[in-house]
Amino acid sequence: MHLPTATYRLQFRNGMDFERAIELIPHLIQLGISHLYASPIFTAVRGSTHGYDVTDFNEIDQALGGREGYQSLVRALKAHGLGIILDIVPNHMAAHLENDWWHSVVEWGRSSEFAHHFDIDWREPLTLPFLGKPFEQEVAAGRLFLAFDRNRSCLALNYCDALYPLAPASYSSILKEPHPALDRIAAIAGAVDSSDAERLHSEIAAAIGTPSVASELNDHLRRLSVDRQHLCRLHEMQPWRLKDWRTARDHLSYRRFFEITGLVGMRIEDRAVFADTHRLVLDLVKEGLVDGLRIDHIDGLADAEAYLRRLRHETGNRTYIVVEKIMQPNEALPANWPVDGTTGYEFISALAELLTEEAPPSGLWDEAQRCAAEKAVAECKLLVLGHNLNAEVGRLAELAARLGRDEDRHRIAEAIRHLIAALPVYRTYVSDRGASPRDSRILEEIAAKASAAAPAVSTEIALVTAAVKSKPGLADRQLQSEFRTRFQQLSGAAMAKGVEDTFFYRRGDYLAANEVGADPCWRPGGIDRFHEVMRHRAEEMPNGLSATATHDTKRGEDARARLYVISEAPDVWAAAVARWHEMNVERIRRLSDGDAPETSVEQFLYQSLVGTWPVEPLVSEEELSSLRERMVGFAVKALREAKLRTSWDDPDERYEAVITAFLGDLLDGRNNVFLDDFERAVRPFVRAGLVNSLSQTLMKLTAPGIPDIYQGSERLDLSLVDPDNRRGFSPRPAPPKLPKAPLTGDFEVCKQALIGICLTYRREGGADLFARGAYQPLHVEGPGSRHAAAFMRRSKDAFSVTVVPRLVFGQTDGDGLSVRPELWRNTFLVWPEDCDLKPLRNLVTDDVTESRPLVAVADILRDFPVAFLVEA
Numbered sequence: 001m002h003l004p005t006a007t008y009r010l011q012f013r014n015g016m017d018f019e020r021a022i023e024l025i026p027h028l029i030q031l032g033i034s035h036l037y038a039s040p041i042f043t044a045v046r047g048s049t050h051g052y053d054v055t056d057f058n059e060i061d062q063a064l065g066g067r068e069g070y071q072s073l074v075r076a077l078k079a080h081g082l083g084i085i086l087d088i089v090p091n092h093m094a095a096h097l098e099n100d101w102w103h104s105v106v107e108w109g110r111s112s113e114f115a116h117h118f119d120i121d122w123r124e125p126l127t128l129p130f131l132g133k134p135f136e137q138e139v140a141a142g143r144l145f146l147a148f149d150r151n152r153s154c155l156a157l158n159y160c161d162a163l164y165p166l167a168p169a170s171y172s173s174i175l176k177e178p179h180p181a182l183d184r185i186a187a188i189a190g191a192v193d194s195s196d197a198e199r200l201h202s203e204i205a206a207a208i209g210t211p212s213v214a215s216e217l218n219d220h221l222r223r224l225s226v227d228r229q230h231l232c233r234l235h236e237m238q239p240w241r242l243k244d245w246r247t248a249r250d251h252l253s254y255r256r257f258f259e260i261t262g263l264v265g266m267r268i269e270d271r272a273v274f275a276d277t278h279r280l281v282l283d284l285v286k287e288g289l290v291d292g293l294r295i296d297h298i299d300g301l302a303d304a305e306a307y308l309r310r311l312r313h314e315t316g317n318r319t320y321i322v323v324e325k326i327m328q329p330n331e332a333l334p335a336n337w338p339v340d341g342t343t344g345y346e347f348i349s350a351l352a353e354l355l356t357e358e359a360p361p362s363g364l365w366d367e368a369q370r371c372a373a374e375k376a377v378a379e380c381k382l383l384v385l386g387h388n389l390n391a392e393v394g395r396l397a398e399l400a401a402r403l404g405r406d407e408d409r410h411r412i413a414e415a416i417r418h419l420i421a422a423l424p425v426y427r428t429y430v431s432d433r434g435a436s437p438r439d440s441r442i443l444e445e446i447a448a449k450a451s452a453a454a455p456a457v458s459t460e461i462a463l464v465t466a467a468v469k470s471k472p473g474l475a476d477r478q479l480q481s482e483f484r485t486r487f488q489q490l491s492g493a494a495m496a497k498g499v500e501d502t503f504f505y506r507r508g509d510y511l512a513a514n515e516v517g518a519d520p521c522w523r524p525g526g527i528d529r530f531h532e533v534m535r536h537r538a539e540e541m542p543n544g545l546s547a548t549a550t551h552d553t554k555r556g557e558d559a560r561a562r563l564y565v566i567s568e569a570p571d572v573w574a575a576a577v578a579r580w581h582e583m584n585v586e587r588i589r590r591l592s593d594g595d596a597p598e599t600s601v602e603q604f605l606y607q608s609l610v611g612t613w614p615v616e617p618l619v620s621e622e623e624l625s626s627l628r629e630r631m632v633g634f635a636v637k638a639l640r641e642a643k644l645r646t647s648w649d650d651p652d653e654r655y656e657a658v659i660t661a662f663l664g665d666l667l668d669g670r671n672n673v674f675l676d677d678f679e680r681a682v683r684p685f686v687r688a689g690l691v692n693s694l695s696q697t698l699m700k701l702t703a704p705g706i707p708d709i710y711q712g713s714e715r716l717d718l719s720l721v722d723p724d725n726r727r728g729f730s731p732r733p734a735p736p737k738l739p740k741a742p743l744t745g746d747f748e749v750c751k752q753a754l755i756g757i758c759l760t761y762r763r764e765g766g767a768d769l770f771a772r773g774a775y776q777p778l779h780v781e782g783p784g785s786r787h788a789a790a791f792m793r794r795s796k797d798a799f800s801v802t803v804v805p806r807l808v809f810g811q812t813d814g815d816g817l818s819v820r821p822e823l824w825r826n827t828f829l830v831w832p833e834d835c836d837l838k839p840l841r842n843l844v845t846d847d848v849t850e851s852r853p854l855v856a857v858a859d860i861l862r863d864f865p866v867a868f869l870v871e872a
Contacts, residue, residue: 002291003320003340003543003771005763006707007037007085011551014049015728018065018073025080027731031714031752032759035083035291035320039551041070042280045094049726050551051087052296053094053263055102058280074289083291085320088281090274090307091300092257093118095264097162102264107154107165108194109239117273119255119265121395126240129248129261131159135235144242145225146174146234148208148217153201155221157235159242168192168200170237174224181213182220246649252391255486257300258493259388265489269302274310285315292320294343299325299427299492302485305336306431312338322545326496326517328425333541341544344708345517348548348560350533351696352513354789355564355806356524362570364510365523373521376506378453381421381498383643388497392490393417399483403476404463415460416487418450426492428468430484435469443469504554505642508604511611512563516552524567527789527806531777534791538704538775546705548696549713551726556717557710559611561696562689566607568809569685576681577603583674587665592658596645605635605663610682612718615690615744617679621669628667632660634720687812690747691819691865695789695804697751698866701758702793702802704775714755715748738844738864742817750817750864757843758868766870769798780857782827787811788857790829801840801869803829803860818865824858831855839872848872 008028010021021036028036040051043059051061060067077084097103101114109115110122120126131138138144138159147158155171156163166174168189175186185207192200208214224230235242243251248261255265267273284290293315298304304323312321325333325342329349333342363369385393397413423446428439435443447465451458467483504514513522525532537544548557555563566573581602588594588602597605609631618624636656639646646652666674700707710717712729719725734752742750762770770793778790778801790803811823830853831837837851845863849855860867 002083002318004035004083004085004292004706005767005770006031006033006701006709006759007035007545008033009037009039009550009708009710011039011050011711011726012041012064013039013044013051014726017063018069021073022076024731025076025082027733028082029080030734031709031756032761032763033082033709034763035085036077037085037292037294037708038087040087040089040296042089045096045098049723052089052092053096054089054092055094055096055099057093057277060280071289084289085292085294085322086281086284086290087294087296088278089296090266090268090277091297092263092265095254095256095262097164103152103165104194104197106240107167108197109167111194113194116267116270117276119267121253124253125238127243127247127251127253128164128240129243129245129252130162131242131244134244135242136232138242139228139231144231146221146231148214148221153205157231157242164240164242166234167238170234173234173237174221179213179216179220181207181210182217248391249387249649250390250394252395255392255489257297258497259384265300267302268307271310274307278311278314282314285319290319292322295321295323295339297492298323300489302489303431304429305334308337308339320543326426329519329522331425333544334429341541341705343550344545344547344705345515345550346533347537347544347546347700347703347705348515348553349518349522350530350537351548351699352515352518352522352564353525353533354527354530354699355561355692355696356512356526357567357807358524358526360567360570362574364567364570370521370523373503373507377499377503377520378421380502380506381494382417384497384502385417385420385494388649389490389494392486392493396483396486396490399479399486400460400464400467403467403479403483407460407463411457412460412464414454415450415457415464418454418457419446419461419464420487420491420494421498422446422449422453423491423495426495427488428491430468430470430488432470432481440469500554501641502643505604505638506600506644508600508607510563510566511555511604511607512560512566515554515560516550527786530789531775531791534703534775535777542704542771544705545708546700546703547708547710548700549710549717549719549725550708551710551722553725554721555608555611556719556725557696557713558689558693558716559718559720561692562685562718563607563611564692565685565688565809566610568688568807573685577606579681580606580674580678583677584662584666587662591661591665592655596655596658597662601639601659604638605631605659605666608634608638608720609678610685612720613678613682613686614718615686615716615747618675624667624669628664630720630724631667632663634724635659635663637721684809684812687744688809690744690817691805691808691812693747694751694754694817694866695806697754698758698802698804698868701755701762702770702800702868703791707759707762709755714752716751737846740863742864743815744817745815747817754844754866761843761868761870766798766800769793769795769800773798773800776832778832779830780827781830781854782857783825784823784827784857787823788827788829788861792832792835794835799835799871801829801867803857803867803869805861805865819861821858821862824856824861827857828854829857829860840869841872843868843870 041060042054043056043061044051045053060070104112104114144159147156149156149163155166171189172186175182185204188203208217257263301307321339322341322343323339327346393413393416396416397409400412401407401409430439443465447461450461467480468487499520500516503520640648645655738753739746773793773795776792776794778792780788787807789806793800805819808819811820813820831851840849840851849859
């Protein structure tokens with residue numbers, strides 16, 4: 001296998017296509033990238049901004065350049081020695097009429113050849129929850145009417161220009177006019193089944209090929225559409241039911257991705273479905289047009305291990321495979337998965353250990369805070385399970401009731417909610433092969449915890465736990481397998497929606513910890529914990545990606561690096577927030593009689609603003625206007641995700657208007673008192689944050705794992721959550737040498753140059769060292785020891801040393817991108833006794849230092865904040 005040495009994550013769409021990607025190749029080479037890491041490139045819903053709403057797994061999107069454009073990109077990459085990794089989406093497809101498979105299922109129902117490609121409960125009509133109001137109300141309002149779909153050559157119900165195909169068996173109730181052509185259509189439709197769908201549509205197209213027949217049909221359909229009772233009767237004849245989108249909260253006949261009704265779950269565990277959905281990507285692998293695969297949302301699959309074994313068998317051992325898997329502390333990637341690692345969220349969590357103050361004076365991490373977080377997380381998970389994901393819980397409760405003795409479904413649903421709320425990880429992996437000791441232990445622990453929280457349903461909790469653990473004695477093994485699978489698929493969605501998309505938007509005291517994959521009850525462990533995690537990573541997952549930003553992270557990597565600084569000065573931060581509140585209290589009273597924004601929301605907004613504040617002071621109204629627009633969009637999303645006073649499905653527009661008006665006033669150029677004070681107050685956080693950014697960048701480039709650079713983050717990345725982090729970017733060249741005595745304004749140049757220096761070394765002389773080298777923590781002693789972290793990567797023939805500063809609030813020097821040298825007075829790096837003393841070259845500055853038993857940190861970090869040393 002040709003392992004990557006560094007990847008560059010590129011988001012296609014939003015102006016990025018294969019032709020533009022080819023233009024980026026010189027930039028990737030300059031950065032030292034080995035593999036382009038592409039977001040989904042398969043045909044998606046027209047206008048998609050992300051590509052995860054796939055409509056055709058077996059076609060490369062023409063909007064990006066199609067198959068020919070993709071081949072041109074690969075040829076250009078290969079010509080420069082670069083590979084490509086594709087992001088594939090096995091869990092779901094777009095529940096959209098542009099999806100031919102989905103259109104067939106809507107038209108033919110259970111008899112469609114694709115009916116069992118999707119995870120649909122066919123004991124009832126297919127739910128289509130895409131109406132704004134109940135069906136009868138939409139009919140009464142004239143927003144639903146009969147139409148002929150010329151593109152598909154079928155009859156349909158038109159709603160907001162979406163043409164829902166009618167079942168051919170129902171044509172006879174529509175085409176009753178004494179017209180030979182219409183009679184012919186009705187006769188054809190009544191005589192065919194789904195296997196003749198293509199012939200049916202072809203003959204319908206031929207039958208109405210003349211303008212007069214087409215006009216006659218349109219007139220007829222227009223007259224029928226006025227008959228509301230007829231439309232309602234016709235609706236009842238379909239294999240589907242159009243519903244108000246709100247019904248998906250409580251009833252849905254198909255599994256979806258999280259709570260997104262526009263993304264329908266796939267039955268990828270079925271061999272035929274696997275073959276149909278992977279035909280093109282496997283062909284690309286076999287043709288040498290793909291070097292690696294990134295598997296999206298692995299926890300949504302029915303049996304992740306079985307899927308990955310099948311994929312590995314089809315792709316062979318030369319294909320690099322990583323999975324999007326979010327692991328909690330002390331959770332390991334299942335050892336029996338034939339993959340090279342994860343996409344790297346756990347690496348972000350490890351950096352939080354390094355760059356967060358372990359024991360701030362404010363008690364930010366005390367036991368009371370931990371207990372409050374644990375309680376709040378359980379409440380948030382129960383909230384989404386009882387509302388957003390209630391349809392999935394209801395379906396599970398019905399399955400469980402059928403497994404037992406037809407127990408009370410409401411009590412079983414409550415038991416399911418409490419069990420999932422108590423689950424400390426995204427999911428377990430119990431299968432027909434049984435439960436691992438790890439999964440058995442987890443299930444026993446959550447059963448005890450859930451019973452303590454809800455003793456009234458302890459009997460039902462025991463029933464559900466037994467079903468998940470696949471214990472013998474339950475009536476129907478197939479039913480038990482389905483229940484177990486759906487329970488485990490739901491638990492990951494509940495964790496993502498309850499923690500990442502609810503709790504993390506409520507907690508505003510330390511936003512740096514509110515990141516995808518973070519433990520909500522986390523307490524930082526500092527340098528020692530970081531070294532422990534990295535040693536484990538070197539042993540267990542040396543080829544996993546090391547990410548600091550992705551398309552799903554809550555904020556840009558440099559914004560997060562800056563927000564870590566708040567843990568160093570929580571009292572300074574608290575005083576600033578109190579001062580800003582006093583400055584703006586009259587504005588708050590004027591906007592909403594003082595009830596919004598609440599104190600917690602106000603703090604959340606101030607801290608979010610710190611993360612996006614520019615490195616150089618704002619000087620123009622254009623800059624301020626852009627920041628204001630970004631913050632307003634982010635604030636509305638954050639408030640809706642928090643689900644306290646507004647939400648996506650029940651927005652409180654008045655409340656949202658108050659918050660956006662507050663932000664508008666706050667970031668008004670005439671609000672000089674606040675803006676000037678904010679600029680002065682955040683400046684020390686900005687300077688220390690830039691040093692943190694360089695530290696986390698160098699750690700990613702040299703620690704165990706394969707560095708992953710998210711598009712544009714090779715320079716300053718102060719983005720907010722998507723869609724802000726998917727904005728276009730323009731690469732810029734970096735100078736061949738770093739500036740002497742760099743200033744804060746040189747940060748972007750310094751960061752990009754640092755990446756280029758280290759990745760070029762990794763790709764060339766250091767490839768074997770970083771692929772196979774051990775991780776060895778290095779001890780720092782002296783007064784400044786807690787402010788520095790160091791480690792060695794070591795193989796038989798080579799070594800490198802990484803040295804970075806940490807916790808430098810108040811230790812930065814004016815506008816210089818540096819740490820005050822007095823911090824390192826009498827502080828030394830202790831050279832390992834079993835490593836020969838050799839001259840060391842700092843690749844960042846090109847300086848040479850003599851190694852000795854004690855190496856002065858001041859010498860190592862004399863000319864640049866971080867150091868990467870190799871044998872001279």
